[in-house]
Amino acid sequence: MKTIALIDYGSGNLHSAARALRVATNNAKKTREIRITADPSAIAYADRIVLPGVGHFADCAQNLRKHDGLVEALKEAVMDRGVPFFGICVGQQLLATRGLEDGETPGLDWIPGDVDRISPGGTLAVPHMGWNALTFRQDHAILKRLGEDPHVYFTHSYAYRNPADSDVAATTDYGETIIAAVARDNIFATQFHPEKSQRVGLQILSNFVLWEPA
DSSP states (O other): OOOOEESSSSSOOOHHHHHHHHHHHHHHHOEEEEEEOHHHHHHHOOOEEOOOOSSHHHHHHHHHHHHHHHHHHHIIIIITTTEEEEEETTHHHHOOOOOOSSSSSEEOOSSSEEEEEEEOOOOOOEEEEEEEEEESSOOOOOOOOOOOEEEEEESSEEEEOOOOOOGEEEEEEEESSHHHHHHHHEEEEESHHHHHHHHHHHHHHHHHHHHHOO
């Protein structure tokens, strides 16, 4: 059976992500094992990889790196072999060159950019928590069939800054333009939580299950 590796490194919303992925695979009419793991050998054989993340960038980066062989296994699978990858919230932010929360912390540098605090201004609160509309910047397979004016759920104080325009898949407006999704080759990642975004989020995850990167 084909597997989706949901990476367990002590920094993710694993159970709700796993539930959403199970529903999404059923909706996509696919049979997939959702394997919660930090085992490099399991990652090596996975057909798809999901990296969740909640909390501070520095803590998540430290947790990821303290698991022996995990970063190397992810790099070999995603960057070298082209396994489809989905990052969620801090799992998206970790793709950046560096995070600037609690000082400067190196990221994976898979999609170059920085992660810095949002500055919406006015009366808008930080953290940004709630539903916001997506503006598409790429005609991406994972963003298909979302319906008119799709809204998704955000909860964050930091976001991607300064990626290449070609790596921005979607944005949202929250007193400033916030990068909502990045994409490059076999990598797709969201600042918002698809597992908390009801119908639209489940469609995004179903699209990921079906996605065959060129």
